[in-house]
Amino acid sequence: MLQLTASHIDSLAPNAAAAKNGRDLVKKNKFVKLNVSEEGNLLFGECLGSGKSNYVCSVDFVTPENPVARCSCPSRQFPCKHALGLMYAYADGLTFEQATVPEDIASKREKAEKREENKSKRESGELPPAKPKKVNKAALKKKIAQQLEALDELEKLVLSLVRGGLGTVDARTVKTLNEHAKRLGSSYLTGAENELRRLALLLGQEDRETGYTYASEQLTLLNAFIKKGRSYLRSKEEDPELKPDTESTIEEWLGHAWQLAELKEAGRVSENVQLLQLAFYCYQDEARKEFVDTGFWLELGSDRVHRTVQYRPFKAVKYMKEEDSFFSVAQIGELYRYPGGLNARVRFEGMLPREVTDADREAAIGAASASIADAVKAVKNQLKDPLADRAPVALLKASRIARTEDGTYALIDPSGATLELGDVYRLPQRTTPLLPLVAPELLEDCCVLAMFEHRMDTGRLVAQPLTLIRGNEITRLLY
Known part of the structure; x- marks a missing residue:
């Protein structure tokens, strides 16, 4: 049986407005037909529109990690509000009548299956590989x-x-x-x-x-x-x-846009990966003339903190899906890694969400570095390369986070070493002023996700706290 939650549907929405409009369609009883396939992996129906004809919409979960939304409306957003409303109706427990899969969707499924079959055969050697592009x-x-x-x-x-x-x-x-x-x-x-x-x-x-x-x-x-x-x-x-x-x-730097096939050929892909997002923020990059959605994710079962980046050009922003904070664990079939340093950029085409468990939080605590010296060494090694990311992120253990004599904050690791905490220039939001508002017990025996920066004016390394992890609580200062 198909499992859908409101938070999962929110993550599929192109933006907050589309999600709200989808919910409103359900509240206003705009759906005149609600159907589900016998297998339970296809939702389809009809929704009242502004014209004489109803909009025919569907969401196909034949590949659960990468659902396909379709609609007869003229919207250029995917999923549109009608497809989102269809999913919200299902998640809310509205009655869906069982019905046969429509012929047009069955035909599209067959074509997709054929493509996947040919792809698998090429990878296994049963079919000759696609001809490589000739270099002009x-x-x-x-x-x-x-x-x-x-x-x-x-x-x-x-x-x-x-x-x-x-x-x-x-x-x-x-x-x-x-x-x-x-x-x-x-x-x-x-x-x-x-x-x-x-x-x-x-x-x-x-x-x-x-x-x-x-x-x-x-x-x-x-x-x-x-x-x-x-x-x-x-x-x-x-x-x-x-x-x-x-x-x-x-x-x-030279303008190359990496294709997933190139990354796969280079061996920069991992299979069956689970990611836990620890921080997220969005900012307006005037130099690129784009909005940038950035997330930091811990790869469960390892100590690697990856980075997801989505660029939304100012001119096309209303047509692109806006990323948001994600509070579940993302189960990913194939994770593609871009070239990079400590927080290499990653991409994935589909995922299945699941609830965060105590074991996941324990894994996050276990992945944190117990030594400030080790973390700083890794950060400095990256900063030696002038073309590398100037604001790397690391997960550290802290015996406590304490206020210093001059009123600032410092992270103290289990060995007693200290690290200055402060707001970094490259991050658009400040978080250290939030520390006095955090419950005192969360600042003891915790783990901290921090962004580092080398300050040119003082020659010192400073770290900005992004997230605190203690016991079964994950407290995001940036989301």
Whole structure:
């Protein structure tokens, strides 16, 4: 029998408005037909619409971890409010009459089964594999030449900024940086485009002291990319058949969008993984001109903390599913890992939720590092690579979180070592001011998910608490 909960349906909704509209359809009794297949894996029905004809909608759970929603309405959101309403009606216990699977859905199921069957046969060798895409060497060389030329121009710009000094930067300089960023995008250097635009934002902000501090780091970042990017592109120019680098982030800097098939071929996929989300936040990235939904997930049975990232361009935001906090355990058939460091980005195409158990919370506590020194060492090793993520996240054990003499907070590990807690620049929300509001017992013998940052102005490493875990309680400060 199909098991559906309101929280699972919420996670499938493209945004909060669609979820609310779906619930309202149920409350207003807009569904004139509610059907379920004999196998119990297909919901379908009809809903009153604004026109003469009812909207025909369905949600197919033949693949439970990746349900398929269909509707005759003109909405460009998937699932639409009618499909969501159908699921909410089922979760609320409304009566669904058993009926035969409609012919059009049965036909689509057959086609999908055939595709999966052919895919399995190719993977097992029963069918010849799909022909690999041929590399257009002439086009590739032209693209690489354009990228190398753009790197030369970027290097001249960076050197001129360094020679002139950041104190000479004015509105005209900021405008020049933004114009140059557009040219980088046209030259297939989208990663550099975003970071140059980020530099322009830093130099244009009113708080010049903070802006200049991080602008210096941004210049170092761009300089490192120029050197690494040039070396990598020249190697590729000499060998057009050279496979993408699957260990570093250089490909993304050079504008490569990883396909799941590429990650699988590179062995960057894990099967039957269970993830527990420990933190989530969304922010507006003006440099990328996108909303960014970010989640940090613990892979149960290991100590790895992964990162999910969804980019929603400002121009297309209303057509894209907005991610949200997830409070269940995600059971995933195939987890794809992007190249990266401590918190490599991951993707999955479908999942089945289940309730969090005490065993899951115990696993999370067991995955935490008992030594601040070990965690700091891993963080510093990542920060040595200028192209790596500048704000890694780690899970640490704490004997207590205490207020210091100067009024700040510190994490004290079981050996007595201390780690300064504070709000990091790269995180859009503050969380340390919330610590006085947390029940005191939750700050004793707990685990802390923290985001690290190296402060250029003080030369110190600081950590911002995101989540507290103690016993059977998971307290999110950021969600």
